[in-house]
Amino acid sequence: MTTTTASNDTVGTRKSRWPVGLLLVAAPVFLVCWMIIWPILSAIWRTVWLPGDGAGHSFSLATYRFFFSDQYSLNNLSVTLWTTGVCALLLVLICVPIALYLRFAKGRLAAYVQGLAIFPMFVPSIILSYAIIRVLGPNGTVDLLLNAVGLPKIRSPYLTPWGPVIGLVWDNIPLTVLILLAGLASVSNQSIEAARDVGARPLAVLWHIILPRISNSILVAVSFTVLGIFSSFTLPYVLGPAAPEMMGPFMQRTFRDVNDPTMAITQAVVTFAFCIVFGLFYVRSVAKNRAP
Amino acid sequence: MKRRAFMLSVGGTAAGMVLLPRAVFAEAGRIDWYTSSDQNILDFWTNVVKPKFEAANPGVTINLVDAGDGPGNIAIGERALAALSSNADPQADYFESYDPLLPSGAIEAGLFVNMKEAGLSNWSKINPLAIESDYSMPYRGSQVLLAYDTTKLNPANAPKTWPELVAWIKANPGQFIYNRPNKGGSGGNFVRRAIYEANGKDPAVFNTTNFGELGEKALPPAWEILNDIAPSLFDNGAYTSGNTQSIQLLGQSAVTMIPAWSDQALSAIDQGVLPETTGLVQLQDLALPGGFSRSVVLSNGVNRDAALKLADFILTEEIQSAVLTELGGFPGVSWDYVSADLREKFKDVIPETIPNFPGGDWEKAINEGWYRNVAPNVDPNS
Numbered sequence: 243m244t245t246t247t248a249s250n251d252t253v254g255t256r257k258s259r260w261p262v263g264l265l266l267v268a269a270p271v272f273l274v275c276w277m278i279i280w281p282i283l284s285a286i287w288r289t290v291w292l293p294g295d296g297a298g299h300s301f302s303l304a305t306y307r308f309f310f311s312d313q314y315s316l317n318n319l320s321v322t323l324w325t326t327g328v329c330a331l332l333l334v335l336i337c338v339p340i341a342l343y344l345r346f347a348k349g350r351l352a353a354y355v356q357g358l359a360i361f362p363m364f365v366p367s368i369i370l371s372y373a374i375i376r377v378l379g380p381n382g383t384v385d386l387l388l389n390a391v392g393l394p395k396i397r398s399p400y401l402t403p404w405g406p407v408i409g410l411v412w413d414n415i416p417l418t419v420l421i422l423l424a425g426l427a428s429v430s431n432q433s434i435e436a437a438r439d440v441g442a443r444p445l446a447v448l449w450h451i452i453l454p455r456i457s458n459s460i461l462v463a464v465s466f467t468v469l470g471i472f473s474s475f476t477l478p479y480v481l482g483p484a485a486p487e488m489m490g491p492f493m494q495r496t497f498r499d500v501n502d503p504t505m506a507i508t509q510a511v512v513t514f515a516f517c518i519v520f521g522l523f524y525v526r527s528v529a530k531n532r533a534p
Numbered sequence: 535m536k537r538r539a540f541m542l543s544v545g546g547t548a549a550g551m552v553l554l555p556r557a558v559f560a561e562a563g564r565i566d567w568y569t570s571s572d573q574n575i576l577d578f579w580t581n582v583v584k585p586k587f588e589a590a591n592p593g594v595t596i597n598l599v600d601a602g603d604g605p606g607n608i609a610i611g612e613r614a615l616a617a618l619s620s621n622a623d624p625q626a627d628y629f630e631s632y633d634p635l636l637p638s639g640a641i642e643a644g645l646f647v648n649m650k651e652a653g654l655s656n657w658s659k660i661n662p663l664a665i666e667s668d669y670s671m672p673y674r675g676s677q678v679l680l681a682y683d684t685t686k687l688n689p690a691n692a693p694k695t696w697p698e699l700v701a702w703i704k705a706n707p708g709q710f711i712y713n714r715p716n717k718g719g720s721g722g723n724f725v726r727r728a729i730y731e732a733n734g735k736d737p738a739v740f741n742t743t744n745f746g747e748l749g750e751k752a753l754p755p756a757w758e759i760l761n762d763i764a765p766s767l768f769d770n771g772a773y774t775s776g777n778t779q780s781i782q783l784l785g786q787s788a789v790t791m792i793p794a795w796s797d798q799a800l801s802a803i804d805q806g807v808l809p810e811t812t813g814l815v816q817l818q819d820l821a822l823p824g825g826f827s828r829s830v831v832l833s834n835g836v837n838r839d840a841a842l843k844l845a846d847f848i849l850t851e852e853i854q855s856a857v858l859t860e861l862g863g864f865p866g867v868s869w870d871y872v873s874a875d876l877r878e879k880f881k882d883v884i885p886e887t888i889p890n891f892p893g894g895d896w897e898k899a900i901n902e903g904w905y906r907n908v909a910p911n912v913d914p915n916s
Contacts, residue, residue, distance in 0.1 A: 314905075314906050314910070317910070372782075375779065375782060376786075379782075379783070379786060379788065380768075380783065380786060380788030380789075381786040381787050381788045382786065398769075401768075401769060401772035401773070401774070402769070402772075479775055480775050480776075480779070482775075483772060483773075483909075484714050484772070484773040484775075484905070484909035485905055485909035485910040485911075486910070487905075495716060495901070495905070498603075498605040499716040499897075499898070499901040499902075500898055500901055500902045501898050
């Protein structure tokens with residue numbers, strides 16, 4: 243009986259409610275439909291309803307057949323998947339320790355570390371690109387330092403697939419750290435102290451107490467960064483090799499320099515199909531959290 | 535926690551401010567000027583043309599806008615064409631370098647002022663070789679040449695012909711790089727020079743309309759030439775993504791030689807981006823291509839008359855001499871209309887003709903063909 247009383251007090255369970263909630267979400271839903279859903283549908287439509295030999299249009303999957311039978315396009319797709327995977331892995335490996343440190347450390351040094359971890363957020367990627375050429379490029383700062391102590395030069399990542407990886411990882415550290423920090427806030431000090439009281443070692447605390455609590459945040463962070471990296475443009479454009487290209491520069495070049503909008507849209511639809519998979523991960527984890 | 539909340543809100547606010555819309559309206563007396571050229575051209579306008587023009591024409595200012603690249607300029611052109619049909623304000627008056635054939639149909643619709651009949655007092659001074667259309671006004675020329683490090687390569691041994699250049703590249707692996715042909719004219723014209731080389735070194739063979747009959751057999755031999763030198767390029771076949779990045783690599787002494795725009799190389803040396811010891815050389819058997827930059831004026835711009843005054847102004851001897859001295863480009867006017875001492879000084883650098891590769895379908899085919907056949911560095915023999 244007590245539960246009935248409590249639920250009657252809860253917001254949103256009264257029978258005669260105004261559709262205020264629906265009105266509040268109407269604007270974003272409308273924007274999403276207008277600026278995202280509609281362009282997607284129109285893009286898919288334009289890639290399958292192609293002008294035929296004569297005057298009319300007809301249904302055809304020719305552009306997709308070309309994409310998936312063209313080794314050059316497939317190489318571009320696989321280098322994009324490779325870059326995204328490597329970046330996501332490196333981000334988790336780098337950012338989880340940073341976030342753990344920031345969660346449990348106190349004092350001035352932690353503030354500086356946090357400032358440093360957030361700093362990339364305020365650096366435009368084009369400036370980052372040229373800075374990386376200066377620092378990691380051939381005869382850049384790193385080479386000069388190595389040379390000063392008599393060590394050989396590094397094999398520069400500039401104009402290789404590792405160039406964009408280094409830039410993208412650095413660029414995505416702030417977002418990943420912030421999301422992980424938000425997740426770590428749900429790990430209470432009491433639970434960790436309780437585990438320690440019964441003799442758990444640090445690794446056991448990490449494995450049995452902390453990681454289960456933030457696995458969801460890791461998933462969210464990875465799906466967010468993966469979405470950004472998959473469609474990134476500036477860093478792969480400036481730092482990456484001429485071929486294979488990542489999908490971002492490839493689409494842009496097909497659209498503007500090769501002047502083939504239909505093929506560019508096909509590439510965009512394929513890219514979107516991959517991104518939607520990562521998006522579903524995110525939606526699923528959010529939905530799981532909201533479930534009672 | 536507070537620190538974290540603060541960082542989150544700062545991040546959110548910063549992201550929000552980037553997305554704030556900004557309203558733009560054309561202003562009377564302010565010429566909205568667009569360019570797709572490199573930074574050195576924008577600097578030339580900011581530091582030389584703008585102050586001189588504004589001093590000579592009180593009440594008129596120039597709003598210099600960087601449209602990024604060629605397609606960026608064309609997007610503004612398309613907006614102006616749309617504005618023309620709806621009698622709206624195009625918010626643009628002047629394009630620093632533009633092909634009036636784009637967007638197609640713009641000339642027929644009357645988007646551009648007919649410069650020949652616009653009553654420009656200096657039109658007759660223009661070098662007749664540079665004129666391509668009555669709707670565009672050539673005002674500066676530029677050509678791709680080879681920039682190299684004289685501390686590593688004695689100027690006496692610098693290659694003077696294409697075969698010598700290829701021999702030098704192969705003898706000095708890793709010391710040469712050119713940029714992707716669609717990302718900047720220095721690499722683009724290097725690739726076009728290879729196309730000339732593969733087709734009898736006759737620029738007259740190529741024109742805007744003959745891609746259909748010639749394209750299939752003219753391009754593959756050029757890809758062969760370029761694939762042949764690819765393993766000897768920087769990093770076994772890497773290609774920079776722009777004119778500026780090539781200059782950066784030469785400046786960092788990572789390579790010994792690059793193709794570069796004459797004007798960009800000269801201003802880079804002037805600003806210390808490239809060292810004083812940078813040498814410049816042009817191939818003597820057939821020069822690397824180049825071209826003239828041609829300005830257009832929009833007929834429906836709010837400041838059309840002021841923009842025409844500006845067009846006339848940049849053909850004056852004062853600005854055309856500055857194109858030579860400040861920019862390192864070639865004047866758009868005939869050589870009789872630059873000062874006599876400059877004419878004497880630049881006598882040896884002045885090219886008699888600048889090969890100019892046609893655009894249109896050729897450009898698309900080169901941009902796509904190079905990426906598929908040269909960029910992946912696939913050994914044709916394997």
